[in-house]
Amino acid sequence: MKIVVTGSKGFIGKNLCIMLREHGYQDIIEVDRETSQEMLSQYLCEADFVYHLAGINRPKDDSEFQLGNADLTSYIAEKLKQSDKKVPLVISSSTQAELNNAYGQSKLIAEKAVEQYGISAGASYYIYRFPNVFGKWCKPNYNSFVATFCYNTLNGLDITINDPQAPVTLVYIDDVCASLISLINGDSDSGYKTVSPSYSSTVGDVANLLRSFKASRNNLVTENVGTGLVRALYSTYISYMSPDQFSYSIPSYGDERGVFSEMLKTKEAGQFSFFTAHPGITRGGHYHHTKNEKFLVVKGKALFKFEHIVTGECYELLTDSSSLRVVETVPGWSHDITNIGDEEMIVMLWANEVFDREAPDTFARPL
Structure with a gap:
């Protein structure tokens, strides 16, 4: 054909x-x-x-x-x-x-x-x-306000908004192409066609979302970029990055035990971080009432210890980077992790909530 x-x-x-x-x-x-x-x-x-x-x-x-x-x-x-x-x-x-x-x-x-x-x-x-088609490779300052807003937001340039409440209907380029390609099989009736899904928003809401994308590199809080309009807008936004904008630094906090660093925070699904521990170092020694975590040792050997804060029941678990085993902390059980290997240990950590210094739900109880 x-x-x-x-x-x-x-x-x-x-x-x-x-x-x-x-x-x-x-x-x-x-x-x-x-x-x-x-x-x-x-x-x-x-x-x-x-x-x-x-x-x-x-x-x-x-x-x-x-x-x-x-x-x-x-x-x-x-x-x-x-x-x-x-x-x-x-x-x-x-x-x-x-x-x-x-x-x-x-x-x-x-x-x-x-x-x-x-x-x-x-x-x-x-x-x-x-309607307004947006996505990668659309020219800024040409025929898509989304392209212009993405480029300007990324590069610290002003964007002009006459009416933040002005309604807009948006369709994403991947959905446009999928609809166009589906016509080849000849199963669709002739006439006027529409792209699904289409997204209803406002000029101001689009601009605010793009600003939040930019801010996420500093506050580490990501929007819900996995589905729908937010997913499509985020993919479009980052497509305007130049190679020197592909990476960014995150803060880390070190002491005699090792390093701790937060990588990503979400609004609804907790946060991701990692920490290191020198040989013989123990981290933790606390419990939570509601907060829960998932640990994954990606380098080194670890001994996890647990103790029920009411019954005193104890449990120990050994894991290392060769097994890639996720270890969960459970509310009401005090826990710690010790590097029992001869090299630095590196552990990935997911917590179900973003750390709140005012209400950390973390209570010291050494094992």
């Missing part, structure tokens, strides 16, 4: 071409501004499926809207009709097609050309009126 992608060097096109290849489609013909009209015509004659993503949205003159949106789409539609192959055609339009401005009207004309092609040629056609 020969798949033609116009606008292949643009934001959506670049992501789409990569993901098409990941799905096993290798014969992808990439069309960009350097492609001549003659070559475009030849590619369209060979095409089995066309994604028309090229367009004009930041012209020097409004007349370019007609040429780059309406006329180019009409040309593509006509060439496909002449091929008599009933080639499916997908077009990326905009929610502004509903508005009475030069850009929106040029997109509306392009939509009608695609619809007329599908009907007259008996071919499948798909029209997407994309």
